[in-house]
Amino acid sequence: METKALIGEKDNSNWRELKNKLFFGTVVVLATLTISPILLIVYTLLSKGLKQINFDFFLKVAPDTLQAMTAVRNGEIIPGGIANGITGTLFMVLIASLMAIPVSIVIGIFLYENQGKKYANLIRSLTDILQGVPSVVLGLIAYIWIVQGVTKGFSALAGSVALAIMMLPLIIRSTEETMKMIPISIKEAGAALGVPYHKIILRVMIPSGFSGLMTGILLSISRVLGETAPLMLTTLGSTTVNFNITKPTSAVPLQIWEFYNNPNMIDLVWSSSLFLMAFVLTLNIIAKRISMRYS
């Protein structure tokens, strides 16, 4: 095809050169267009949310509608903050991590140790499918299991279970990938010295893969921090700070949803979104730093 074009009688190299340039221009324009949303989002959040960020924002619970309305009418910033959401998010993510991290690391090591075996391949495929399950479906599951079955009402535990199921596949796969990167000679050196198998795992594999494991854990936490839908179905939200796992609890994304539905609290929407995004991105950047420093 190409050769025909080249040996043809008519010289169309000018046209081909022009097409080439036009295509390159299109690629550059579209690539620029692709990254513009992230810049616009960050700009919007900063320009609209920064004015509400102060000490009270982190230390006080959300105001009621009347307080917010009065403040908006007088042209002041809305009093109060998102302390109930911040504590709730941290609390639920902590419980979810306690449930998900140890189990996922063990399963990840199991997958690494059983490369190519049928049963391990099945587990790996199921893990991949679990990673693709929409978060709102996991919310439904946690509702059926925990809200209906255990706590008989919306609870922090139900939210944590939904988040934990989301974290599992992410940490399992990152553990397996990390283990694959560790040179096998290190393992063999341990075995040659007569070190028992469990000590090789605890003293050799996990320490030498530590940065990889950390990266996976941090990325999985940053993924679940912003989840809203599963929490709407499981923890409902709360106007006070709560550390009881059987009671409804607030979370930052849930508060954003509440503020969004309340026309008096619009200013708080932007500041809490700004906070949530800064939190998520900071974790992301730390995770990338760790993985870059050690790899």
Add this chain to the structure above:
Amino acid sequence: MASEKIIKNLLKASSVIILLIFAGMAYSMIKGAIPAFKEFGLFGFIFSTDWNPTEGNESYGALPFVAGTVITSLLALVICFPLAFSTSLFIAEYYRKTKIATMLSTLVDLLAGVPSIVYGLWGFYTIRPLIAELGYSGQGYGIFTSGLILAIMIIPYATSISNEIISMVPTELKEAAYSLGATRMEVIFNVILPNARSGLVAGYILALGRALGETMAVTMLIGNANIIPTGLFSPGNTMASVIANQFGEADGLKLSSLIAIGLLLFAVTAAVNAIGKVIIRKYA
């Protein structure tokens, strides 16, 4: 050695947790969905367009939500493709291994870190008024607005795989084409695309899987009308967003219907993801 055996069995036992979660999910959802399937019939439920919560007259069907989900996700894929493909070419071909490519890919990675609800807010306050201004739909809600936001949300998933696939195309093949006098664009279309095709397809299928299950951003932008969308700017509803929207006041038959929709969504996303994974494993 005894301790070795214990550890091996412990590792194996831990993997059972995944099986249990899966079996438990399937069991709970099917059990929860049975009342709805019994009342309306499996196909009656899937293909009915009714959504009437009036007591004594209750009737629920999934078709408007299935249609909404499929249409918004495919639209997102169509909008996403030129953007993601250009970005991949920029990062993995034109400016391969340069500082500007690293910068671009970092920014694209950041897109993946933005929470769904923040996309929803941004779409609600910037994209929606823009579409209303253009006069396509009164309030700016609808299929197109949601599809556009979904497209932005799935770009990082589409590019992450295609970057890798494009950079894996052997340099000798490209150089051979250049030596025949091919332009860069001809190399892209005649060498890179045929070599990377299956990997690209798999990447976009996985991105589609993401789009199908997105909840919050779509809920905030689609207009939440329980009808089959009539056009590009018509309001509608998706499977994920109807669950999030109607769950609050749901019990009895309505709750069962929502769980049934969740089950459908689970089956569809699992199938789409499995297809994507199979293609990746086969060709990449």
